[in-house]
Amino acid sequence: MMSLAEHFDLESLDMLREVMDDEFADLMRVYIDDSRQRMPLLSQALQQQDAKQLRELAHSFKGASSNVSANVLAQLCYQLEMAGREEQLAGADALIAAIEAEYRNVEILLQDMM
Template sequence: MADKHLDPDVLSALREVMEDEFSTLVDTFLADCEERLQLLRQADSAAQLTEIAHSFKGSSSNMGAIRLAESCGKLEQDAKTLPAADIDQLIGEIESEFAIVRPLYESERQRSPAAS
């Protein structure tokens, strides 16, 4: 299941590069995601949504969260043209995907040598 949500090659490369700091990277990413989700919910303009979705997409992509990055990309692209209900639905999809990937990242962190 993880392969549909997380890119194993990206995770492997990050683990290799970050070594002992991998678990810190995962913690930082998860906290960052929580913050961005809150910001998406509070955004009061299409420009804000676009900006937040863009940075969320970038960090998700860098961390190998394939579907999360795709959903953020969709929001970034369509924030200016979609009706509010559709934007809420997209934000809901992003939240749902984060709910799926969070435990996957937590188990990846447990596999990290620094965690053992």
Template sequence: MSNNPVDFNVLSTLREVMEAEYPALLQVFISDSINRVNDMTLLLRDPSFTAASTASLQRLGLMAHSFKGSTGNMGATHLSELCLQLEEQGRGMVTADDARIRRLVSEIKEEFCAVRKVFEDELQLCHASH
């Protein structure tokens, strides 16, 4: 888990640009991310999932790619980097390794917990100031 899960310069810019919609953006990101992390976890729990399964790997790579984009846009830079590493595994950019894939998903879950806490704190600040 990173020491600074979110780049606050990015959040500041989002707050300025989104104005009144900023809290909704945070809420949508949190709920969407919960679903994404759960989908990755469920895919790994599927008994047919292995690093040798091209279809499973491609699906995981697409999930990671999509999550990488949203986390990057929200300033969750380390989480975005972890998603890039998972995407590279899933898309065959590096030799797929089952243990590495499972470890990356675990790290993504942990890092998302830290990011989620920052965003929930941000939501509290937004509600307190209105």
């Protein structure tokens, strides 16, 4: 069984749930839908060796993940953003795989909360 604490900042997540109240589930659904669309775009940008696009996608995914307190995922996205910024794309495929794996965990945990 996965622990929320392994993937989220629990204090921030609880605060978000409290502030959003009835709209929390809607916010999580929007995050999940956006994230599912973002995933293939990361791989596509890497295939095209488009460091700028990769940086921008990783940056926005980092922000969205941070907003839902998915700090591990946000940190991975930050690493990918920095790789794009520095145009160091060697190894970015492993980072994207880590992001995809962590996102799957985050999505499962969020769906369990809704």
